[in-house]
Amino acid sequence: MAFQFQQPAIVQSSRVAFPKAELYVPVVSGLRQPAAQTAINNKIRQSERQLVQDQGSLSDPRAEMIGYFEIKTNEKNVLSLSLFNYAYTGGAHGLTLQESLSFDAATGKAFTLAELFKPGSDYVKRLSDLVRAQIAERQIETFEPFKSIRPDQPFYIADRALVIYFALYEITPYAFGFPYFPISVYDVSDIVNPNGPLGRMDAND
Structure with missing residues (x-):
């Protein structure tokens, strides 16, 4: 399937400060569709x-x-x-929260995990099996034996x-920090939604 891609988005940092807080918030510009750009920036502000x-x-x-962001x-x-x-906010140490957002830059749509895969595919089981295998291979110490990701896992x-x-x-x-589990698109290519973002990553350049 052939896709038509626009230039990458321009992402700049905007400083937002209030008492005891300093946030650096991403602001997206340079998209062809103003409505998509507005939708993306609104979603980012809502999440912040x-x-x-x-x-x-x-x-x-x-x-x-302190707030900051990373482009993936x-x-x-x-x-x-x-x-x-x-x-x-008090106690033994601070806490870092993370919220990740994945957008279609042409439309402004924010994708859920389920939308990355074909309708009806058991993506939860497939991803859970891959995560479980990485936990064992990397010898990650978990509170209890890992069972499954959530359908809306970040x-x-x-x-x-x-x-x-x-x-x-x-x-x-x-002390472990955020547990990250990278899964190659090629390991799930049979259930990937070809019209979604993973389908584009899997497409030939």
Whole structure:
């Protein structure tokens, strides 16, 4: 299948500050469709606000909050990025939250994990099996034997890989950091939605 791709999006950093907090928020520009650009920026701002809310109060005198982002993919009409929010609100240490978003840069649509795969495909089992194999191979210590990802497990797209990840404390101790599980698009090509972002990553350049 042939795809027509526009130039990569322009992603700039915008500083947002309020008491005890400093956030660097991605702002997308340079897209052909203004409506798509608006939809993407609105979704990013909504996600940033949710991260701030999820961190809770900054009333502790020692509290602080820092926000930043990483671009994972910006090609083939796919923009995938991760938003991070670190906050210390009291206690032994701070906590970092992560929210990843993957967009169709031509339409502004934000993809769910299910939409990366063909309708009816048992993507949850396939991905869970691949994650479980990596846990064993990499000898990752988990709180309990790994069973399955969630149907809406967080993810991002990096080149020709789907990266599944878990929150801090979700399956591993805090000291491990975010557990990331890169899965090659070629390992799931039989169930990939050919019209979705992974289908584009799998397409010949």
